[in-house]
Amino acid sequence: MDCKMNLDDNSLMRHPDLEAMRDINEEDPTEVEASKFNLNYVKLDGNVGCMVNGAGLAMATMDMIKLSGGEPANFPDVGGTANAQTVEAGFRIILKDPKVKAILINIFGGIVRCDRVAQGVIDAYQSIGNIEVPIIVRLQGTNAAEAKALIEQSGLKVQSAILLSEAAALVNKAVSA
Numbered sequence: 001m002d003c004k005m006n007l008d009d010n011s012l013m014r015h016p017d018l019e020a021m022r023d024i025n026e027e028d029p030t031e032v033e034a035s036k037f038n039l040n041y042v043k044l045d046g047n048v049g050c051m052v053n054g055a056g057l058a059m060a061t062m063d064m065i066k067l068s069g070g071e072p073a074n075f076p077d078v079g080g081t082a083n084a085q086t087v088e089a090g091f092r093i094i095l096k097d098p099k100v101k102a103i104l105i106n107i108f109g110g111i112v113r114c115d116r117v118a119q120g121v122i123d124a125y126q127s128i129g130n131i132e133v134p135i136i137v138r139l140q141g142t143n144a145a146e147a148k149a150l151i152e153q154s155g156l157k158v159q160s161a162i163l164l165s166e167a168a169a170l171v172n173k174a175v176s177a
Contacts (some may be wrong), residue, residue, distance in 0.1 A: 048071065135159065
């Protein structure tokens with residue numbers, strides 16, 4: 001007989017007996033590293049790195065990437081409290097994947113303000129240094145206009161989009177090049 005079990009990490013604290021049996025050597029090292037930064041991350045086989053807040057938006061983003069000719073490299077969720085450290089950790093984790101040809105950041109500013117995420121993108125980019133893959137940023141919601149201005153005035157090689165379809169087209173262009 002054999003048994004496989006997946007546990008929701010969010011409830012693991014209620015089950016110390018099960019947590020004690022966890023063997024991180026059996027897990028994807030990238031996913032383990034992401035969990036240290038409170039990032040929900042699942043490695044996939046594609047060429048477009050994703051950084052998104054919310055599972056539903058992540059699914060829609062991955063669908064748009066596929067429709068535009070790309071393949072998602074990860075299932076991401078940076079959560080509703082993304083900040084410079086979270087964004088930088090997300091970048092570093094995504095950039096470890098040699099298959100990634102572009103990064104799409106798609107944030108809906110409901111809980112988190114878009115300008116805060118934009119500043120996080122700028123700070124992370126400057127901290128990491130030159131990022132060789134194209135970065136497409138779509139920020140919608142609270143303070144989206146301010147966020148777009150921050151990105152455009154940063155002088156970084158980051159493309160900004162308003163519509164998800166526009167962001168997907170930029171991703172398609174990036175991975176096709």
